[in-house]
Amino acid sequence: MKLRETASLTGLLAVLLLIAFPAQAAALTTGQAKADFLHGLWHPLGGLDHVLTMVGVGVWAALVLNRKRLVWPLVFTLVMFMAFWARFLGVVVPFVETGILASVIVVGLLVAFALRLPVVVGALIVGVFAVFHGAAHANEASAGSLLIYAAGFSVSTFALGLAGLGLGSLTEWNSGRMILRGLGAATALFGLYLMFVA
Numbered sequence: 001m002k003l004r005e006t007a008s009l010t011g012l013l014a015v016l017l018l019i020a021f022p023a024q025a026a027a028l029t030t031g032q033a034k035a036d037f038l039h040g041l042w043h044p045l046g047g048l049d050h051v052l053t054m055v056g057v058g059v060w061a062a063l064v065l066n067r068k069r070l071v072w073p074l075v076f077t078l079v080m081f082m083a084f085w086a087r088f089l090g091v092v093v094p095f096v097e098t099g100i101l102a103s104v105i106v107v108g109l110l111v112a113f114a115l116r117l118p119v120v121v122g123a124l125i126v127g128v129f130a131v132f133h134g135a136a137h138a139n140e141a142s143a144g145s146l147l148i149y150a151a152g153f154s155v156s157t158f159a160l161g162l163a164g165l166g167l168g169s170l171t172e173w174n175s176g177r178m179i180l181r182g183l184g185a186a187t188a189l190f191g192l193y194l195m196f197v198a
Contacts, residue, residue: 036145040152043137044160049104049194050133052187054157056107057126058164059180063114063171064122071119072126073161079127081154083134088146096139099132104191111184114177133157 044050057076061069083093093099107129109115117125137153170176 037148037152040137040149040154041156043140043153044133044156049100049191050136051160052190053100053103053107053129053133054160055164055167056104056111056184056187058161059167059184060107060110060114060122060164061161062165062168063111063177063180064116065119068119069165069168072122073158073165075123076126076130076133076161077154077158079130080134080137080157081150083131084138084141084150084153087135087138093131093135096132096135098195099129100136101191101195103129103132104194105188108184108186108188108191112181112188113184114181 044054054073054076058073061072065071087093106125110125137150141149167180170180173179
């Protein structure tokens with residue numbers, strides 16, 4: 001199976017999960033999360049800000065990268081995983097919620113403008129935002145098997161990035177690219193709403 005077909009299938013599965021189990025995701029991520037694989041798996045799905053950023057990273061990669069399109073979703077997942085553990089080593093990340101909302105806005109704009117950047121620069125951008133998301137996961141985790149919990153949210157985070165890559169297959173349609181860029185603009189506006197209005 002080709003990479004694009006795999007990403008499209010994963011994207012479809014991720015969307016189906018989001019539609020089929022929103023109540024369960026909310027229930028599992030309310031309050032302080034238990035540190036087990038299932039709660040880790042569902043935790044990124046419990047907040048629209050997390051979902052929009054992680055899917056947006058994949059969409060941006062699909063719009064502007066070719067063979068290296070997996071790099072940015074992978075960097076986001078790995079840095080988030082490391083930031084999660086850094087919290088338990090005593091590293092305190094300030095302004096976590098502000099950083100997460102900023103990630104929604106900036107990633108939305110990057111998609112809206114389909115901004116082409118060197119792979120390394122893009123990796124630095126998504127890596128910085130991943131730090132805030134990883135810190136948020138750490139702040140909300142209770143005692144338990146933290147490694148298993150981290151494995152769970154890493155799997156779902158990377159799956160959301162692949163879902164974004166799958167959505168990138170819309171670029172094969174005549175108006176698909178503009179649809180994706182419009183969704184990026186809507187995401188940025190939603191992030192601004194969350195930051196300044198909600």
